[in-house]
Amino acid sequence: MSQPTDLATDPVRPWTRPAVLVPVFAVLALVGGFFPSFSIEANLYMIALGGVFAWLGLSGRVPRRPPAPVGRGAAWWLVPALLLAGVELVDFLLGSTDAHPTLSLLADPVLDRYVARAAGYFGWLTVFWGLVRR
């Protein structure tokens, strides 16, 4: 029986340890926090970061955790997912205004602040890394 070709088996990758990655992500987030929305710098930075993560994940260069079996209990995740989709869709269809704000409209004034923006970048990077490791 052949093994999946993209399932890396070598767990020894010193640069994938949290002691290395957390400071790297922190620096990347602190830099990203300086780039305002709609700027060329922010777009290029996002393209570069996403590109590296997607390449790492799709090329199988990073060891992955073995997948866990998923049963019918996964349906419980539909509860928050459908509620989020419903609220977001209704507010979007009603124009995404102050009276009917979408999530991004609510997030914009928060992410205008450097600390929140850098923290958001850090969270985004950490979750993306989590996806790469899965």
Add this chain to the structure above:
Amino acid sequence: MSVTRVLAIGGFALVAVLVAVVEWVARRENSRVPTLGELCGFVMEYRAGNVPVGRIALYGFWWWLGWHFFAR
């Protein structure tokens, strides 16, 4: 602040609470509910032939989400 705005914010807050509750249930011993990470891992295992469709879809979604909040 209008009632509809409060309802919208309350809806998003409720989503956050529900995510936390389901994740907490999933992390209990012998839980039948997978964690969000396990669910993502399951989705990313989906392939169409040799194309890792699930992985591309989740990476693409997360990439787009970052662009949407930080670059657009």
